[in-house]
Amino acid sequence: MTKAASPAGRLRRKLTAGALALATAVGVVAASPAYAQDSAGSAGDAPAAAAPAAAPAQLPPGGEDPMGHRNWLRAGCSWDPVQSWVQLCDVWSPSMNRMIKVQVQPARQAGNAGLYLLDGLRARDDWNAWTHDAQAQRTFLWDNLTLVMPVGGQVSFYSNWQRPVDINGQTYNYQWETFLTEELPGYLQNEFGVRRDNNAIAGLSMGGSAAAALAAKHRDQFKQVSVFSGYMNPTAPGMYSMIPLAMFDQCKCDPFAMWGPPGSPDWGANDPLLLADRLRDIPMYLTAGSAIPGQYDQPDSLQAVFNTFNGVVLEGLSRGSTIAFQNTINAEPNQAKFEYRTTGIHGWPYWNDDLMSARLEQILPALKAHAWW
Structure with missing residues (x-):
């Protein structure tokens, strides 16, 4: 007698079938490695915090120059x-009823600008991957803006979920949008x-869509x-299967606790393509690779080849949705700039390069955060 499949098993098989069909449609095959660890990640000047009169009791181990406004610990x-003068801070979130860790690199010269860096689907609970798998703290070391790198939030899309979710035996009430826009500021x-x-x-x-x-x-x-x-278009055909599949594969949790069943209003409320009218007058810098393995992709094992294939499929999906978003936003005047790499899969080395380009192209000019000497 055949044992009945569990709900989780039925969900996995159903979503996997959709994913395989979509991956086949993408039609890209690769042999390379670096599919890093992500899938499907008031007006007026506020007074700057004043440095203590006495020298700080503790300096960061190996902290690099320039020191500037960074050499003392803030509360928590x-x-x-x-x-690189990064501080690991505990910030209380009333909406999530727990402390949230945030890695912060203070502005070098007490500037009032901030850059929020969001992680990918496999976000860890101990550090934000922008500080380990990329080198954001080194990229902005000389600049006059504060890096804000929230820690945690795997599979969350940094949104407010409809109901709590169980991940590895722990219940989370994901309310990331509230935290990032109401509590953390x-x-x-x-x-x-x-x-x-x-x-x-x-x-x-994941973090790009959320951003x-x-x-x-x-x-x-x-x-x-x-x-x-x-x-950039999570409500597109196939994405109703691909996104929940990627989420379930990572957390073994209920992906529909996020925005509800496919077609629910919250899916559209978090779809950048459907929000394009609100984004036309803001500078945007968007990138995607070609899904063809490039300079950082040199597989040296079967696992690396498998990881590269995943990165190829994921980047193909990303490129397609980015092009769809471009076609939509270009229907009217806008300030979006699109960069499509001729090679490159879904991996951190490429995103580190992207961040360095975005820094000079748009981030520093938009925030007036260049360092002064």
Whole structure:
């Protein structure tokens, strides 16, 4: 007698079938490795926090120059092992009823600008991958803006979920949009002098889609947005299967606790393509690879080949949705710039390069955050 499949098993088989069909439609095959660890990631100047009169009791291990406005710990923070004057801070979230860790690199010269960097689908609970799999803290070391890198939130799309979800035996009430747009800004203003209305936001993959949606819905907070290999149309055919599949594969949790069943209003409310009208007058920097393995892709094992194939499929989906978003936003005047790499799959080395390009092209100019000497 055949044992009945569990609900989780039925869900996995159903979603996998959809994913395979869509992957076949993409039609890209590869042999290379670097599918890093992501899938489907008030007006007025606020007074800058004043440095203590006495020298700080503790300096970060191996902290690099320039020191500037960075050499003392803010409330709730400790020096982060990634160095570059990054602090690991605990910030209370009333909406999620727990402390949220945030890695923060203060502005070098007490500037009031902030850059939020959002992680991918496999976001960890100990650090934001922008500090380990990329080198954001080194990229902006000389600049006069505060890096804001929230830690945690795997599979969350940095949105407010409809109901709590169980992940590895722990219940989370994901309310990331509320945290990032209502709770965290007050802390950043008080402790780091970041103005509530002088921020940019960037992200890769899951975080890229979220960055665009948050920028569209919170124009009073964000003045520029960068999207690297994002999924810019989650309500497109096939994505109702692909996104829940990727989420379930990562968390073994109920993906529909996020925005409800496919077709529910919250799916559209978090779809950047459907929010394009709200994004036309904000500088945007969007990138996607060709899904052809490039300079960072040199597989040296069967696992690496498998990872590269995943990265190829995911980047193909990203490129397609980015093109669809471009076609939509270009229907009227806008400030979006699109960069399509001739090679490159879904991987961190490419996103690190993308961030360095976005820094000079749009982020620093939009926030007036260049360092002065």
